[in-house]
Amino acid sequence: MNFIVEAAVKAVKDLYQTDIAPADINLQETRKEFEGQLTIVTFPFTRFSRKSPEQTGNEIGEYLKANLPEVAAFNVIKGFLNISISDAFWLDTLYNEILPASFAEAKPNGQKVMVEYSSPNTNKPLHLGHIRNNLLGYSVAQILGAAGYEVIKANLVNDRGIHICKSMLAWQQFGNGETPESSGLKGDHLVGKYYVIFDKEYKKQIEALKAEGQTEDEAKKNAPLIKQAQQMLQQWEAGDEAVISLWKTMNSWVYAGFADTYKALGVDFDKYYYESNTYLLGKDIIEEGLAKGVFFKKEDGSVWIDLTADGLDEKLVLRSDGTSVYITQDLGTAQLKYNEFHMDRSIYVVGNEQDYHFKVLFLILQKLGKAGADGLYHLSYGMVDLPSGKMKSREGTVVDADDLMAEMVQTAKEQTDAAGKVDGFGEEEKKQLYHTIGMGALKYFLLKVDPKKRLLFDPNESVDFQGHTGPFIQYTHARIRSVLSRAGIGFDDRTPITELAKEERDLIVWLNQFPQIITTAANEYSPAVIANYVYELAKLFNKFYHEKSILSAEDDTLKQFRLQLSAASAKVIKKAMGLLGIEVPERM
Template sequence: MIELKEKIEAGAVKALKELYALDVEAVDLQQTRKDFEGDLTIVVFPYLRASKKGPEQTANDLGEFLVGSIDEVSAFNVVKGFLNLVISDAVWASQLAEIGNIPNYGIQPEGDETILVEYSSPNTNKPLHLGHVRNNLLGYSVAELLKAAGKKVKKVQIINDRGIHICKSMLAWEKFGNGETPESTGMKGDKLVGKYYVEFDKAYKKEIEELISQGKEEKEAKDQAPIILEARQMLKKWEDGDAEVVALWEKMNGWVYDGFEKTYKTMGVDFDKYYYESNTYLLGKKVVEEGLAKGVFEKDRDGSVWIDLTAEGLDRKILLRSDGTSVYMTQDIGTAIQRAEDFDLDGMIYTVGNEQDYHFKVLFIIMEKLGYDWAKNLYHLSYGMVDLPSGKMKSREGTVVDADDLMQEMEDTAKAISEELGKTEGMAEEDKQSLYQMVGMGALKYFMLKVDPKKRMMFNPEESVDFQGNTGPFIQYTHARIKSLLRRGKTEGIWPAEGTPSYTELQPSERELVKLLAQFPEIITTAADEHSPAVVANYVYEVVKAYNALYQQLPIMTDDNKEAIVFRLNLSSSTAEVVKTGMRILGIDVPERM
C-alpha cells in the first residue's frame, strides 16, 4: 500500500507539472473521510494560483490525469476542493492476498535502537491498587507497542522500598502484629503489610486527638505524637544500618515482593530488571558533585546545591540539602545514568502520573545539561487519574480499590454475564474458568487502554464487561466467532484453498475491511510515535465493527460463488490475525472459541 501511495503521489506531482507548469516536491495524500466516496484524497487549494481555475475544475483536471495514467486509480469524485480517488477492487484483492502471506503482519523487524520503559514503581508498605493497574497496563502495553515498531525494549521498575512510610508498617507490625505472617494468616504478604500501614494511621490519629484534647495545636500534636517519633527513630536506625531494624525491613519487604509477583502474574505484566530505591538513592550525589565542578549546578552559602532553570521558564531546584543528603531528583539522576550504563540505551520512558509533570521536565533538562546523548530521548508517559463511581481512593484509610480484588471482581462479573448470555454452553469446566479469567482481564485492560493516556478516566467494571460496543469482550467474542467460521471452512474442505481467488468485484463492506487491514502497519507506527495504546485499541475496535457489518450483510459460507466464499474466509482469517496481534500489543488474550 505504501508503494501505491508513492506511485500516486509521483503521478500527482507529474500532473501538476504538465497541467500547470507547477514544480512541487511532494503532494499530501490523505485517507478519504468516511462520509466521502473514495480511498485517498488530495486537497487542491494549494494549487489554485498555478491552475488559475476554481477548486472543482482543478480537482477534475487532476482526477482525469490520474485515472488516465495510473491503472490502480479506477475513478474519482470531487467535493469542493477535495479530490477523492477510488482505488480499483483488483488492488484491494491483491492487497488482501499480500497481507495473508506476510508472517506477523504489521510487526516490524527489530532494529538497533534500545528503549527502556519504566512502570509500576510501587511502595512496599501496601498492595497494588487501581492507580497501579492503569500504570502497569499502560507501561507494559507501550513497551509491547515499541517492540512491534521495531525497537529493542527493556522493561524495568524502581521499587520504593525505603523511607518513613515503610517504617510505619514495620513499627505497627511490631506493636500490634503478634508475630503474624502471610503463612499464619493466609494473607498475601503485600496485603498483610498494608494492613499494618492502616493500623499505624489509626493509632497515629488517636494519639493526635489525645494530644489536642490536652491543649496542643494540631500541627504540634502531629509532630509530637509518640508513634510518629518512634517511626522516625526507626528510620534513623535503618539509615545507620541497625541489624535488627534491617532484618525486619528485609523480612517484611520479602513478604511484599512475593505478593507483588502474584499480582503481576495475574495482571500479565513482566519486567527485565528491578531497581530498588534503597540501592539507588545515593547514586546521584557523585554526579551532582561533578556537575557542580562543571558549573551546571551552584552551591548556596549553607552548602546546599541547586540548579537555576529560570531561563527555561522553570525555577531553582534543590539537588543536595545543606547536610549533604539527596532528594528525589538526585536519586532519579543517578538511577537514569545507571540504567543507561546497564543497557546501553538510546532513550527512556517513565510511566508516571501527571502530578509529576514538573518533576520530569526538570529531570530531562538536567540530564541534557549534563551532556548525555540519550537525554534528548527521555519521555514522560504522563497519565491521568482513574476515578470510580464510588469516589476517590485513600490508602492510609484502607479505602483503596485493591488490584487483586478488582481483578477478581472482573473475573466474577465476566462469569456472571457469560453464563447469562449462554457464551459457555458445552465447554468443559476448566475451559470455562480460563475463559472467565481471559474475558475479565480483557475487559479491564481494554477499558483502561482505549482511553488516551493523558486523559483522566472513569472506570466502571460492569460497563467494561459488555459483549456489545467498544469493549474487550466484544472484540474477544468476534475473534472467537471468526475462528469458528474458519474451522467450519476447513471441515467442509473449502478453506484454505490453493492459489489466489479470482474474485475481484468487491462489495463495499469487503473493500472497507481490506482498507482497514491495510492500515495496520501505519497504525502501529503512529501509536508507537505517540506512545498511545489507545490508537491500537480503537483501531482494533473499528476493524471488528467493520467485520461484523460484513458478517451481517454478506453470506460468508453460503454464497453461490465459491470464489467469493474463499475470499471472505481469507478476509476473515486476516482479520482474526490483525485482531489477535493488536490485542496482544495491549496485553490481551483472545479466545479460539466461546
C-alpha cells in the first residue's frame, strides 16, 4: 500500500507545510471492530497541525479522499484514521495480481542461504524432537526459497563418537549376528535397540561394582563395557579395519532406515556432511587462531579461548592430547561449508539446549575474521513434550518418529471414517487420504507455534476437522475444489462486478497480504507466520461460503466472480500449506 503512504506524506506537506519521510507514516491493518482496511496513526502529526489527533485525522482523511480515487471513505477513532479502500481497487487487485499464476512468486534476490537441519546420530532412530527439527528446517527452506533466496538444504550426520561405539559393542556382544533382514526391524531401529541394551548392561555392571565397594563415579569409570567402548573409539580413530568395517555396516543399516523416515515425513536434503569426514578439519583453524593470538595454550598443551570479556567464559577448543572437541569440528565444518557454497547466510536449526554452544561458535568465527561469520544464525527451538512427559533415548522411552507417524495416520483414518469424509473413495485413495491428513495434522500442530516456544503435542487434538488444525485447512481446500469441480465451466474472464459484499472484500484483502506474509516469515525464520495466516484464510473462506451462495448465486456474473474468488483462495491455501510441507487433498 505504498500509494497510501506517499499520499499521506504529501498530505502533511500540503496541509501543514512540513516535510516528513515515508518511514514516519505508521500504517497498520485496521482492527476488526472498525470500518476500513488500513489505519494511519495521527498522533505524531499533531505537533505540525497544532490540532487534536481527531481534527488532524479528519483533515488528512478529507485530503486523501479528495486526491485518491482508491479511498472510498474514512473514519477517525481518537487518533486513528481508518481508511476504506474502494471496491474497484480490490477488484483490480484480484484480477491483476492475485488470480495470475505469478502471484506471490518473488524474483531471485541474488542471496544464497544454507539451512542445516536434522543432524541425526547414527546410534538411534529419529524421534519426536527430530520431527520438529526436520519440519522446521524444511519449512524455513521452502519459505526462504519462496522469498527469492537460493537455498541449500544441508544435513550434518553425527556418525562418529563414543555413542556410536556403544551400539556397535552391544551388537558385537549380544546381537548374535542379527540384521535388519533377519529381525524384520528397520536398520535405525535395530541399531537403536543395541544402544538401549548397552545402557541396561552398563548399569548392571555399575551396580555390581558398587556392591563390591566402589563409589558411583569409580564404578562408572571402571565398568568393563565403558572401557571397551572407549577402546573401540580409539581403534576407530586409528583406522582399525575390523572396527571400521562394522561401523560402515551398521551405519548403512541406519541410513536406509533414515531414508524411509525422511520420505514418510516429506523432507529432503541437497547436501550431506558427515562428522567422520569433518571432525579433524578444525585443527588447522586452531593453529591459525594460536598464531593470531585468538587462542592460548595452557601448560598441559590444551588450547582455549577466553571469552569472559564478551560475557561468556573460557572455552576449551583442543584437548591436551591433541584430540578434537565438538567446537573444533564445528569450526572446521563451518569453514568447509563456506568454502563450498559461499553463502550469504547459514542457518543452524538446533534445539535451545545448544544456545550457549552456538554463541561461542559464532563468536570464535567472528574473532578469527572468517568470511561468512556475520551471516550465521542459530534457529533455536523449544522441546516437544507429550502428555506422558519427557523422553530419554538411552532408556528406550523415546517417542519414535516412525511410530508417531503411523499413529497419526491411524488416528486420521478413525476420525475421517467417523466423519463420513471418504464415501465413494477407493481403497488406495483412502490410504493416501489418511496419510495426507495424518501428516498434515502432525506438521501443522508442530509448525503453528513460534519455534522458540516449548510445546505440548497432543495427537488427538491435532486431528480435528473443526479446530485450529491442519485437517480443518485441508478440508477447506477440498471443499473449494469440490465447488469448482461441480461448477463444470471455465471462469477465466473478468466479470463486470462493481460492488463487493463484506465477506468478499475481507477475503480479497486477506489474500492480498500473502506476499508480505511470506517476506515476514522469511525474515523471522518462522513457519508459524504462514501457518496462522492460512488458518485465518480458511476461516474467512468458510464465512464467505456460509454467508454467500456460490453455485446458486443470483446471476451468472456473480456466480462466475465467486468461483474466481474461490479459485484464488484454493490457490493460496495450497501454496501456503506447501510452504509448511503439507499436502492438501482435492476431495474429502
